[in-house]
Amino acid sequence: MTKNSVEIRNLDLSFGAVKVLQNLDLDIHDGEFLVLLGSSGCGKSTLLNCIAGLLEVTGGQIFIKGHNVTWKEPNERGIGMVFQSYALYPQMTVRGNLSFGLKNARMPKPEIEERVKRASEILQIEPLLDRKPGALSGGQRQRVAIGRALVRDVDVFLFDEPLSNLDAKLRADLRVELKRLHEQLDNTMIYVTHDQVEAMTLADRIAIMKDGKIMQLDSPAEIYNRPRNLYVAGFIGSPAMNFIEGNIAGNTFTSGDLSVPVGDYDYMSGGAHDGAAILGVRPEHVLTDDMLPSADMTAKVKADLVEPMGADTLVWTSLEGHPFRFRMDGQAHVKSGDEITIGFNLTRISLFDPKTEDRL
Amino acid sequence: MSSAEHAPAGPDKRPIRLFRNLWSKIAAIPMILVSVGIFVGGTIWTIVYSFTDSGLLPRLNWVGLEQYERLWSTRRWLVSIENLAVFGIASLILTFALGFLLAALLDRKIRFEDTFRTILLYPFALSFIVTGLVWQWILNPEFGVQSIVRGLGFESFTFDPLYDSSKVMIGLLIAGLWQGTGLIMVILLAGLRGIDEDIWKASRVDGIPAWKTYVVIIIPMLKPVFITALVLVTSGIVKLYDLVVAMTSGGPGISSEVPAKFVYDTLFTRQNLGQGFAASTMMLVTVAIILIPWALLQFRGKKND
Amino acid sequence: MTDTATLTGPTGPRPKKALSPRNIMLYGTLIVVSLYYLLPLYVMIVTSLKGMPEIRLGNIFSPPVEVTFQPWVKAWAEACTGINCDGLSRGFWNSVRILIPSVLVSVSIASITGYVLSMWRFKGSEIFFAILLLGAFIPYQVLLYPVVIVLRELGLYGSLTGLVVVHTIFGMPINVLLFRNYFVTLPEELFKAARVDGAGFWRIFVFIILPMSLPIFVVSMIIQVTGIWNDFLFGVVYTRPENYPMTVQLNNIVNSVQGVQEYNVNMAATLLTGLVPLTVYFFSGKLFVRGIAAGAVKG
Numbered sequence: 020m021t022k023n024s025v026e027i028r029n030l031d032l033s034f035g036a037v038k039v040l041q042n043l044d045l046d047i048h049d050g051e052f053l054v055l056l057g058s059s060g061c062g063k064s065t066l067l068n069c070i071a072g073l074l075e076v077t078g079g080q081i082f083i084k085g086h087n088v089t090w091k092e093p094n095e096r097g098i099g100m101v102f103q104s105y106a107l108y109p110q111m112t113v114r115g116n117l118s119f120g121l122k123n124a125r126m127p128k129p130e131i132e133e134r135v136k137r138a139s140e141i142l143q144i145e146p147l148l149d150r151k152p153g154a155l156s157g158g159q160r161q162r163v164a165i166g167r168a169l170v171r172d173v174d175v176f177l178f179d180e181p182l183s184n185l186d187a188k189l190r191a192d193l194r195v196e197l198k199r200l201h202e203q204l205d206n207t208m209i210y211v212t213h214d215q216v217e218a219m220t221l222a223d224r225i226a227i228m229k230d231g232k233i234m235q236l237d238s239p240a241e242i243y244n245r246p247r248n249l250y251v252a253g254f255i256g257s258p259a260m261n262f263i264e265g266n267i268a269g270n271t272f273t274s275g276d277l278s279v280p281v282g283d284y285d286y287m288s289g290g291a292h293d294g295a296a297i298l299g300v301r302p303e304h305v306l307t308d309d310m311l312p313s314a315d316m317t318a319k320v321k322a323d324l325v326e327p328m329g330a331d332t333l334v335w336t337s338l339e340g341h342p343f344r345f346r347m348d349g350q351a352h353v354k355s356g357d358e359i360t361i362g363f364n365l366t367r368i369s370l371f372d373p374k375t376e377d378r379l
Numbered sequence: 380m381s382s383a384e385h386a387p388a389g390p391d392k393r394p395i396r397l398f399r400n401l402w403s404k405i406a407a408i409p410m411i412l413v414s415v416g417i418f419v420g421g422t423i424w425t426i427v428y429s430f431t432d433s434g435l436l437p438r439l440n441w442v443g444l445e446q447y448e449r450l451w452s453t454r455r456w457l458v459s460i461e462n463l464a465v466f467g468i469a470s471l472i473l474t475f476a477l478g479f480l481l482a483a484l485l486d487r488k489i490r491f492e493d494t495f496r497t498i499l500l501y502p503f504a505l506s507f508i509v510t511g512l513v514w515q516w517i518l519n520p521e522f523g524v525q526s527i528v529r530g531l532g533f534e535s536f537t538f539d540p541l542y543d544s545s546k547v548m549i550g551l552l553i554a555g556l557w558q559g560t561g562l563i564m565v566i567l568l569a570g571l572r573g574i575d576e577d578i579w580k581a582s583r584v585d586g587i588p589a590w591k592t593y594v595v596i597i598i599p600m601l602k603p604v605f606i607t608a609l610v611l612v613t614s615g616i617v618k619l620y621d622l623v624v625a626m627t628s629g630g631p632g633i634s635s636e637v638p639a640k641f642v643y644d645t646l647f648t649r650q651n652l653g654q655g656f657a658a659s660t661m662m663l664v665t666v667a668i669i670l671i672p673w674a675l676l677q678f679r680g681k682k683n684d
Numbered sequence: 685m686t687d688t689a690t691l692t693g694p695t696g697p698r699p700k701k702a703l704s705p706r707n708i709m710l711y712g713t714l715i716v717v718s719l720y721y722l723l724p725l726y727v728m729i730v731t732s733l734k735g736m737p738e739i740r741l742g743n744i745f746s747p748p749v750e751v752t753f754q755p756w757v758k759a760w761a762e763a764c765t766g767i768n769c770d771g772l773s774r775g776f777w778n779s780v781r782i783l784i785p786s787v788l789v790s791v792s793i794a795s796i797t798g799y800v801l802s803m804w805r806f807k808g809s810e811i812f813f814a815i816l817l818l819g820a821f822i823p824y825q826v827l828l829y830p831v832v833i834v835l836r837e838l839g840l841y842g843s844l845t846g847l848v849v850v851h852t853i854f855g856m857p858i859n860v861l862l863f864r865n866y867f868v869t870l871p872e873e874l875f876k877a878a879r880v881d882g883a884g885f886w887r888i889f890v891f892i893i894l895p896m897s898l899p900i901f902v903v904s905m906i907i908q909v910t911g912i913w914n915d916f917l918f919g920v921v922y923t924r925p926e927n928y929p930m931t932v933q934l935n936n937i938v939n940s941v942q943g944v945q946e947y948n949v950n951m952a953a954t955l956l957t958g959l960v961p962l963t964v965y966f967f968s969g970k971l972f973v974r975g976i977a978a979g980a981v982k983g
Contacts (some may be wrong), residue, residue: 087693094586106577110599121583402885403804418819421830456917506914
């Protein structure tokens with residue numbers, strides 16, 4: 020049995036009449052890197068603030084390391100937190116920022132120094148210790164902010180969109196560093212972001228949230244390959260998954276002239292399905308040219324628009340009246356108006372029930 | 380389209396710079412007249428005539444520093460300056476202490492915040508004349524606070540600041556605080572609201588008590604707001620005039636005279652223009668002493684950013 | 685293991701006591717201070733509703749036993765300043781006649797100047813602006829007499845028009861700053877697009893800037909209405925007694941040495957004078973706050 024680091028039970032949070040989180044349950048394993056992913060307003064930051072104790076819950080319980088911390092102050096919960104705006108104390112040096120909380124907890128001086136030294140070594144910010152935040156670059160500031168969480172020597176780190184204020188290149192660099200840091204420290208990390216690349220690359224598991232509920236909690240690969248419902252399928256992946264509405268009857272999915280044999284589809288619920296269905300396939304999972312022999316079915320489409328992107332080429336078309344995009348090799352010679360044969364593989368498609376929007 | 384249509388008929392005339400965007404320059408005339416004509420011109424004029432013996436009418440008869448020498452040996456002026464210093468320092472300390480306390484209280488996500496703020500700020504909408512007259516009435520020894528406390532049985536209780544030359548500045552201070560603290564509170568509250576929420580969250584995660592967060596983190600962060608408010612309030616205190624006129628008319632005797640009133644009386648009642656100009660120049664110097672370090676600080680701050 | 689802890693221990697929000705020491709301190713302080721702030725208003729009202737005999741007997745805080753509006757009538761229509769005994773109404777109407785043109789002229793000029801300084805800058809415009817801002821800190825006393833001379837030369841000294849000019853001059857720094865700072869936040873592309881479309885200085889101002897700037901005009905008007913209504917110094921210096929604004933007349937009524945002091949009439953007169961800015965204040969709410977946070981420059 021995996022030990023859980025953070026457990027959330029029946030969590031409710033409302034601001035007045037607005038319910039932000041509803042009856043939410045979540046177990047986060049020891050040493051896990053969990054990403055809370057969702058578009059703005061989905062409640063992911065709210066959930067993080069509840070775990071931190073910065074927001075008071077309306078109902079439910081929060082456990083950290085087996086202790087019920089529902090009524091505890093943030094500093095008593097054994098957490099460290101890193102904020103999007105860094106939130107460094109501007110009038111204090113980096114050293115002051117790192118040690119302020121410890122001093123306030125009346126920790127003996129030598130130990131404070133020891134911890135500051137260790138954290139600044141790990142984050143390579145030793146040369147910056149006597150500078151003030153104003154004199155640091157964005158990346159350096161965020162490192163100091165991480166350091167402030169690090170010196171607290173806690174089990175759980177909370178990150179609230181820590182890379183959102185950085186430019187694209189720095190973000191990529193710090194992402195790698197964060198991943199390295201997690202491997203080095205082995206702490207539990209809970210990380211809020213709206214950036215799916217960050218989520219996919221960093222997470223052990225991703226919790227995709229919408230309207231205060233968790234839509235799917237799984238490994239990045241599982242979420243990408245077997246999205247649990249239409250929302251997750253559409254949210255993850257860029258460009259988004261193609262959806263074709265149709266019907267399943269006798270192990271065949273039909274939509275207009277298109278028919279796809281789905282007898283070998285790996286149904287989640289076990290049994291086969293008859294009736295209305297939505298077929299989803301990712302643009303990068305559409306087979307063309309020399310890959311076609313491995314396809315389970317094929318169809319012909321006419322390219323409406325071609326977007327060459329260098330590494331690959333995105334072709335816009337429509338399939339049985341549904342807008343349809345797929346990716347081809349970057350070197351493919353296609354232009355608008357060309358007729359192209361495409362195919363898909365049963366292992367790479369998803370079927371959804373249009374009523375419940377759940378995966379079949 | 381033929382290229383001939385685009386060819387200029389003759390050599391392009393370079394537009395005269397002054398006339399480019401002519402309307403904007405015409406529209407700027409009031410600003411130019413006021414800034415140069417009134418503010419710069421008027422200030423220089425007053426300074427220049429402070430070195431003359433102008434009496435009923437201004438005239439350019441130089442007397443060097445004579446007006447200033449006379450000014451600084453006038454008892455009424457010395458009292459005015461002392462009063463201003465006492466009033467200024469006391470009201471600065473008290474308005475800022477009280478203003479910050481109230482701003483911090485209102486910042487604590489309390490209920491009825493709007494109501495409290497409305498109550499604390501309304502005196503600022505009233506004129507100094509109204510303020511002065513109300514407090515004159517409340518402090519009236521025959522009917523006001525003193526008589527009420529005496530009525531409660533404390534027969535020897537005395538609180539008649541407006542009739543006691545040693546305490547008259549306290550009376551002015553009570554009214555001044557009542558009128559002006561709301562302003563400081565609102566400015567500081569705006570400053571507090573501008574502080575990044577995450578700073579508060581970070582300090583809670585670090586386990587720092589709220590009062591300590593204010594003292595150690597928030598107040599230092601608000602330094603620019605404090606300094607700006609300080610400059611505004613101070614330059615306002617120097618202008619203190621209406622309140623004194625309404626509350627005490629400078630009395631008892633000359634014990635609540637202030638420089639602004641001294642200047643007005645000298646210019647328009649005693650018609651000793653040269654003396655009035657010297658006194659107003661001294662007021663300008665006072666403001667400049669406060670203002671110049673601030674302006675330098677602002678300027679240096681901008682360069683550092 | 686931790687599952688055993690589930691459903692036991694603290695659940696939901698932390699129990700809160702309405703009367704926690706923190707709340708007592710917080711609300712207690714605010715309520716005490718609020719009472720101190722409300723006291724003068726209360727005293728003004730109750731005093732103005734009492735008859736003189738009652739005032740002489742009772743204390744200033746007690747509510748009127750017998751409510752009378754006579755003091756209000758007297759303050760408005762009969763109170764004497766010098767030889768005139770037609771009450772504060774004369775000052776009120778003077779103030780209105782000063783207020784309306786002053787507000788209109790000063791707000792118009794300030795808004796156009798702010799517009800120039802944000803969108804039509806020319807060489808030197810920033811220097812004039814800097815001087816204008818510094819001008820806000822010059823004690824009025826320094827400029828009182830030079831302005832007298834200017835008005836006299838223009839033949840406006842003592843007239844209402846002269847006072848309108850004075851209010852426009854001294855209201856300029858803060859209001860120009862207010863407008864300029866607001867206009868620079870408007871998207872520059874809008875201005876560029878209008879110019880590409882061939883709109884000129886006035887067209888852009890009237891059709892593009894004005895419709896987007898209503899709130900800041902209201903803020904500026906609030907500053908000017910309260911500031912001009914409350915003015916005392918300029919009224920005294922630049923007008924003749926028959927044109928004295930309400931504040932000056934009020935002071936003359938209350939602080940006149942002749943006759944018996946009628947405190948109830950005085951307080952009714954004081955309230956009457958404060959009524960206009962108080963009304964503006966209570967109805968403008970947040971905009972007033974916004975105005976003074978910026979308008980603090982006025983000192």
